[in-house]
Amino acid sequence: MWNITKEAKDTFVKNNLLPIHESDDEWEGAFKEAEEEGEDLVSRLVEELNEIKSELRHVLPSRFIPYLEDGSLNQPTLPQAIRDDYLQWTKESDEKFRKVLEAASERTNQALSFCPVTVQEIFAESLHDSTIERIEREQDTLHLYVNTDGGFSSKALIHFTFNGVISEETDEPLQLGQWFIYDELQKTDNGFAFRVLFECPESQWTIEMKDLDARYFYHPAEYTKLRDEEKLDYMSMTEYTARLNPDYLYWFITPDVECVIQSISGSMLIENGSIDFQENEMIVTVGREHYSYHLNEYNPISFIYTNVYEDPYEHLNEPVPSEDLVKAALSNDLEWQVRAWNTMYANPHELAESINQVLSILELKEENELMLSVHAGHFHKEGILNETIIKKYRNILE
Template structure:
């Protein structure tokens, strides 16, 4: 993938991690709620920090490092300095996301009229948050992916993607439960090259095919 890569996704998770409470009162209210529920909120934050520490050190500039290393980036109400640094980084991150999105939109618009109708439908009727039911390499040059879209943004039922004229299918066949996150598409001489970023497990899949049809399953 060129645009919506695993690294791009990981950086978005860092952005989410830096979503601090705006006021001390909000912080204290949340602490009180979790305490009432018998949940150690600060311990959860410490565990979350350990899970994302490597990415914080990878994507955030050095002034953040002391807060990451001593844990104060996720424990207690953040200092004014930390909140201001986070806001500045977030502004820069949002600008990068917007620029990348605009670049991909220009790319897609430049090839859309030469894509098969099924590929256009796949790109424009979002499969974000659909979950994989099965992946089947049914026969030579054919790939079938069944998806549960009940928790997604379109279809809201099970669908079947049937790729034909397949010359490459770099996607696990034991893949049930994986989440379809983001996709991007490229034009090839005889069809298209589709890239999809999945989660659980995190996989960048690639399918090169001549056509694709989308069928709503009964």
């Protein structure tokens, strides 16, 4: 029996179609922001409700239907008792789906104890928002290459090998570019079963196999820094490889081939092949096969991988001295600021006084709400926030 199902995900999504403000303070802030932007908030909310009204009729408990039909469900005029009831209903739905994900995680962890270390290391991080980059089938083996750029894994490229495929079920065939949303791994009598809920197109894919193996690769740290600084497109292959550590092993992996890089000095050499550039095109030759990549679509630098993880932002973990902490956390120097918050996050009890001081000075705004919700939530769980701070940030601590 699976915990992760398309039906469970769809129910969760539909039950969250209509978020509403939880308090009068939130409504006041929303109206103030709309006024500053010259927006008619009430009219926008009417339009938003009308767009999803037909779907909500099939989702909402009957007690909310009158407020859906008269258009007040997402308006400030909604009676407080109904607002509280609706918010409680959505929270219960969220909690139900959270338990689904928790159960799926437990089943996955149980199955991982029977898997190779590399597979365990991959599942130690989330596959969410990873995409299918390459699909290869040979007899009863499926090779699935997964690109995690834009996802939540430190690993850049994952190569899953499903050996001895027993069965495969899906409502849409696997396609390049599909996104991982949720996944679950289970141990079976015959081996393993793996389920993924994909987007673009939406599908539920389940495969059972005798054995699961995997390899993974990293982008060099230089790649990540150049990408984040939006400088990759201005870097030549020669300039880029000159920045790489010559003592590491490297691979050249495209959507079609995987080659060991024999040399990164000067013109890059790949095993049993060659790389040639012709105008706006890169030609990769491996044996007798030729693969063409248009440079307007592909950046060859992104095809270079290593098996060594380098943290491109390791310097941001350098602690800020306690006497400078408050000043750093509130400064406009982004790097110093990040180091300060990382220092506080890692040492909440030792730095409780400074943390409360910083949070007392900061104002909660849209641009810092996500960051503060993560950090304040962490500090709250650690039990180091004073009552004044808890009251100030109560909306993001609940």
